[in-house]
Amino acid sequence: MAGFDDLASERSKAQFDVEEMKVIWAGSRHTLEVSDRISRLVANDPVFRKDTRTMLSRKDLFKNTLRKAAHAWKRIIELRLSEEEAAELRFYVDEPAFMDLHWGMFIPTIKGQGTEEQQQKWLPLAYKMKIIGCYAQTELGHGSNVQGLETTATFDPQTDEFIIHSPTLTSSKWWPGGLGKVSTHAVVYGRLIIDSKDYGVNGFIVQLRSLDDHLPLPGITIGDIGMKFGSGAYNTMDNGVLRFDHVRIPRDQMLMRVSQVTREGKLVQSNVPWQLVYGTMVYVRQKIVSDASCALSRAVCIATRYSAVRRQFGLQSNGIETQVIDYKTQQSRLFPLLASAYAFRFVGEWLKWLYMDVNQRLQASDFSTLPEAHACTAGLKSLTTSATADGIEECRKLCGGHGYLCSSGLPELFAVYIPACTYEGDNIVLLLQVARFLIKTVSQLGSGKEPVGTTVYMGRVEQLMQCHCAVQKGFLELSADLVQAAVAHCQLIVVSKFIEKLQQDIPGKGVKGQLEALCNIYALFILHKHLGDFLSTGCITPKQASLANAQLRSLYSQVRPNAIALVDAFNYTDHYLSSVLGRYDGNVYPKLYEEAWKDPLNDSVVPDGYQEYIQPILKQQLRNARL
Numbered sequence: 001m002a003g004f005d006d007l008a009s010e011r012s013k014a015q016f017d018v019e020e021m022k023v024i025w026a027g028s029r030h031t032l033e034v035s036d037r038i039s040r041l042v043a044n045d046p047v048f049r050k051d052t053r054t055m056l057s058r059k060d061l062f063k064n065t066l067r068k069a070a071h072a073w074k075r076i077i078e079l080r081l082s083e084e085e086a087a088e089l090r091f092y093v094d095e096p097a098f099m100d101l102h103w104g105m106f107i108p109t110i111k112g113q114g115t116e117e118q119q120q121k122w123l124p125l126a127y128k129m130k131i132i133g134c135y136a137q138t139e140l141g142h143g144s145n146v147q148g149l150e151t152t153a154t155f156d157p158q159t160d161e162f163i164i165h166s167p168t169l170t171s172s173k174w175w176p177g178g179l180g181k182v183s184t185h186a187v188v189y190g191r192l193i194i195d196s197k198d199y200g201v202n203g204f205i206v207q208l209r210s211l212d213d214h215l216p217l218p219g220i221t222i223g224d225i226g227m228k229f230g231s232g233a234y235n236t237m238d239n240g241v242l243r244f245d246h247v248r249i250p251r252d253q254m255l256m257r258v259s260q261v262t263r264e265g266k267l268v269q270s271n272v273p274w275q276l277v278y279g280t281m282v283y284v285r286q287k288i289v290s291d292a293s294c295a296l297s298r299a300v301c302i303a304t305r306y307s308a309v310r311r312q313f314g315l316q317s318n319g320i321e322t323q324v325i326d327y328k329t330q331q332s333r334l335f336p337l338l339a340s341a342y343a344f345r346f347v348g349e350w351l352k353w354l355y356m357d358v359n360q361r362l363q364a365s366d367f368s369t370l371p372e373a374h375a376c377t378a379g380l381k382s383l384t385t386s387a388t389a390d391g392i393e394e395c396r397k398l399c400g401g402h403g404y405l406c407s408s409g410l411p412e413l414f415a416v417y418i419p420a421c422t423y424e425g426d427n428i429v430l431l432l433q434v435a436r437f438l439i440k441t442v443s444q445l446g447s448g449k450e451p452v453g454t455t456v457y458m459g460r461v462e463q464l465m466q467c468h469c470a471v472q473k474g475f476l477e478l479s480a481d482l483v484q485a486a487v488a489h490c491q492l493i494v495v496s497k498f499i500e501k502l503q504q505d506i507p508g509k510g511v512k513g514q515l516e517a518l519c520n521i522y523a524l525f526i527l528h529k530h531l532g533d534f535l536s537t538g539c540i541t542p543k544q545a546s547l548a549n550a551q552l553r554s555l556y557s558q559v560r561p562n563a564i565a566l567v568d569a570f571n572y573t574d575h576y577l578s579s580v581l582g583r584y585d586g587n588v589y590p591k592l593y594e595e596a597w598k599d600p601l602n603d604s605v606v607p608d609g610y611q612e613y614i615q616p617i618l619k620q621q622l623r624n625a626r627l
């Protein structure tokens with residue numbers, strides 16, 4: 001039968017050791033073992049089913065998410081899962097929920113911005129989930145412009161408290177995940193006011209709901225901000241709205257690693273840079289880059305398997321049509337995405353290392369690499385999420401009409417993924433940060449300060465000094481071009497990190513060869529996409545451009561027999577993929593047919609509403625016909 005045979009035959013053609021590639025993708029043999037074990041644990045647990053998610057009402061969907069989160073937490077305790085295993089469990093449960101913000105932002109903020117004492121007080125409560133926290137920064141009126149936040153935290157020396165207040169409608173906190181219905185606490189960002197003087201934005205731990213009956217505490221108005229894009233998708237999350245009416249908190253609930261307010265109301269700055277108030281965002285952006293390769297590889301896995309099963313036109317001598325994966329146009333759309341998934345995986349690994357390195361340095365009061373860590377996390381978050389969002393949509397189109405069905409898994413994946421281009425920093429705003437960093441680096445070239453890290457190449461480009469003079473005349477005027485320059489800088493990082501990966505010891509028959517092909521596809525595809533820029537700046541000649549395109553076509557042919565094995569190496573379970581088109585066994589058509597009958601519309605042969613709305617029309621037509 002088509003599908004079973006097709007994928008089995010594809011797998012037999014692979015020219016490399018798939019099991020070794022799985023290790024490369026996972027990062028290590030140990031990580032592969034953990035991820036494989038936990039993915040099966042989730043797939044075999046009926047509480048974690050997700051096949052009806054897109055058909056549930058918001059209330060049912062949300063309650064079901066609470067059920068899953070509680071069950072996940074129970075399993076984590078019962079099985080004594082390590083932090084690594086718990087994170088894998090969250091990944092395979094595959095459902096955005098309040099837990100993400102509690103573990104992913106609330107706890108890291110206390111760790112990064114709290115003093116030792118504050119950590120000792122709050123972290124044990126948070127780790128045991130005796131309190132549940134979220135990250136309340138964005139307001140109705142300001143998200144990107146953090147320094148424009150309006151919430152106030154005014155010090156009252158009489159009582160040794162801060163008074164947290166929302167002075168305007170636009171100062172209402174708006175968007176924080178987990179806030180709407182679940183969180184008992186939040187890190188709230190607001191303007192520190194002492195003696196009528198504004199000292200800018202700082203973080204404060206604020207209790208929102210009673211730990212007894214979950215009702216909002218006095219002075220607090222709180223709720224969910226409403227349905228978001230798509231069915232299922234991010235609607236499992238209670239993104240919330242929050243207003244404060246002169247809510248009092250003890251002074252020691254201001255996060256005081258960066259600056260402290262004394263009992264007398266004096267502001268004392270510590271030796272750490274004030275930018276550490278933005279530290280959680282660096283951490284989460286780094287995480288988002290790692291996650292981009294997961295979302296993209298998932299879409300690519302579905303589209304690649306389906307492209308090998310789907311046949312259209314080109315009747316062959318044996319009487320069967322051509323697999324759509326054999327069309328060069330399909331390959332030229334699909335294989336660059338396959339290469340991007342691998343490229344993002346490796347740059348994500350590197351970024352994780354960079355983040356750990358900067359953290360270790362921060363502990364030792366070395367703040368020198370913070371600007372680069374900020375630029376890299378901001379830029380790569382922007383590049384990888386934009387490419388992944390576009391890539392998922394391209395995979396939907398690569399699957400033709402069936403890609404539009406929820407049962408393909410692609411619509412929900414797209415809907416849940418696209419806010420990544422906005423949250424944790426709008427992608428254009430973040431690229432402007434990279435542009436500023438690049439301009440600053442260029443401006444220091446003449447002063448003898450050698451560029452380091454990802455900007456080391458700048459020391460070799462003489463024309464850059466002239467660029468700097470031009471940019472000095474108008475950063476805002478040139479910002480659209482500067483954003484392109486920032487993207488180019490980030491692409492260079494992605495390609496360099498892929499090349500560095502290839503320089504490592506890579507065991508397994510044929511594995512290195514496949515990765516080299518993918519690396520070359522990624523680099524040449526980027527060149528192809530921006531051919532105009534490369535030609536107009538004289539970086540390459542027209543002859544080189546045409547050679548590069550010929551090389552790209554030949555690389556597609558090289559990857560073609562290995563395509564299915566390259567997506568098998570992601571080691572995704574059918575539960576995780578949740579796609580009829582991407583099934584491991586390729587049994588697409590019978591399952592698509594079966595799936596259709598599960599739709600609630602098919603519960604009855606004659607639909608609800610027939611007698612009210614359809615029958616009268618039909619009868620009317622009958623009368624008109626008689627007339």
Ligand SMILES: CCCCCCCC/C=C\CCCCCCCCCCCCCC(=O)SCCNC(=O)CCNC(=O)[C@H](O)C(C)(C)COP(=O)(O)OP(=O)(O)OC[C@H]1O[C@@H](n2cnc3c(N)ncnc32)[C@H](O)[C@@H]1OP(=O)(O)O
Nearest residue numbers: 069072090099100103104144146147275278374423424425
């Ligand atoms: C079903 C359940 C299962 C249960 C299982 C349970 C187990 C769970 C286990 C694990 C789960 C873990 C899951 C983790 C997942 C985490 C997912 C999170 C999801 C994300 C949700 C989204 C959250 C958000 O969106 S939060 C809000 C984010 N907001 C933003 O990003 C705002 C963007 N704006 C800014 O960052 C700034 O305003 C700005 C940078 C744009 C501008 O800043 P500014 O006004 O101060 O101006 P400047 O540009 O002048 O900057 C000044 C100076 O600072 C430097 N700078 C800026 N930013 C930073 C930084 N971040 N770090 C360091 N330095 C920075 C800048 O370069 C300037 O420096 P100069 O030297 O040039 O002065």
Ligand SMILES: Cc1cc2nc3c(=O)[nH]c(=O)nc-3n(C[C@H](O)[C@H](O)[C@H](O)COP(=O)(O)OP(=O)(O)OC[C@H]3O[C@@H](n4cnc5c(N)ncnc54)[C@H](O)[C@@H]3O)c2cc1C
Nearest residue numbers: 135136137138142143144175176177419422423424425428
């Ligand atoms: C699903 C989701 C979850 C979220 N979770 C949280 C959370 O848990 N906690 C939290 O605090 N926040 C959260 N947010 C908020 C999120 O961080 C902000 O929406 C994000 O930072 C973008 O800010 P904004 O909405 O103000 O966009 P805006 O800044 O209003 O952007 C609108 C447009 O203006 C452009 N723009 C803005 N400034 C500039 C500039 N200087 N130059 C050029 N163009 C510019 C942008 O590119 C964009 O096109 C979440 C958002 C979403 C969508």
